[in-house]
Amino acid sequence: MSTEPTYHTATSADGTEIAYYVQGSGPALVITHGSIATSDQWLPATAELSRDFTCYVFDRRGRARSGDNAGYSIQSEVEDIRAVIEAAGSGASLLGHSYGALCTLAYALQHEVEGALILFEPPLPVFGAVAGPKLEDYRAAIAAGDNARALEIALVEFVGLPAEAVPHVKQTPLWDAILPLAPTWTRELEQIDALGPDIDRYSVLSDKPTHLIGGTGTTPFLIESVRRLNRTIVGSTITELPDLDHFAHLADPAGFAGAVRQGVRTEVPS
Incomplete structure (x- = not known):
């Protein structure tokens, strides 16, 4: 039976306090949630994932239990992920959802990911600016x-x-x-559009353990983001969840957890 979450804090590079919960046992899995969300949104999914992983799920800066700082960029998020990974210890896999997946990708471009990199529907500007005018x-x-x-x-x-x-x-x-x-x-949204259309930057992650997750019922640019990343990151694998969308982790926690397990098993053999 999965354990109940326990709550902790880590300090990011700029001094911001980042709150996170820990649930489960097994290899560490650090989860970065998306926009207009908090870590609590992941409780149904981590109830499933905690059977196989020790989940570290943090409130991204500026919401819920975490602090904030006047200066902001996606680099701030990279440092926050780093702070939680240090708490999780060596060998952690990373799971990012939506904007959190973009933050996780930014982390992976700068730092070695010791476990698997799991990306759930990052909102890449594959059809042009996401927000624009x-x-x-x-x-x-x-x-x-x-x-x-x-x-x-x-x-x-x-x-x-x-x-x-x-x-x-x-x-x-x-x-x-x-x-x-x-x-x-x-x-x-400002940070997403500032990324520009260059998806090829992520090709440097080729042949590193990477797994993409998307729902076939999601909006077109999100599933295209998943598929294009899969083509760009050579050696990556992909799970498409039938009829599910951007909130698959809420609509079908067990099915979503299965996709994560498949990614880790595929990418990080024992």
Whole structure:
């Protein structure tokens, strides 16, 4: 039976306190969550993953139990991941979701990943800028204190949901959880678009243990990001989850955990 999570903190390079929970036993798996999320969103998945891994799941800076700093870039996130990896110890595998997967990729470009690198739907700008000019509309809604309007813009313009699907999202428990986190998305969208269209930069990860996960029911640019990375990182493997989307870890925790296990077994043989 999986253990209950225990809560801890680590200090990042700029002095920011990064909170994380630890759950399970076995090889270390450090999990970096995505935008408008917290570590708590991963509790259903880590209840499954903790049977095989010691999961280290942290609140990214600026949300929930973690601190923040006025200066921000994706490099800040790299240092936060590094702080949690140091707590996890040698041999850790890394799992990143959405923007957290971009942060994890940035870490892997700078540091050796001793275990497997697992990437779940990173939002690469494969069809052009993810936010583009619409980021100004999002920024204006946040400045006006209208987080709901900002999220409506983001879900349609950035994520690619049909407008008619937004009312359904508002009826889910997820909506109330993400609403107060909307302001944190602005700086992350800026960082995503600043990456530019060069996917080839990730080819240096070729022949290193890398596994991609995507849902066939997700938005087109996200599944294309997964497939294009799989082609770019030679030797990487891929799991496509039938009919699941960007929240597969919530909709089907057991199935998602199986995809992670498959990636680690495939990439890091015993």
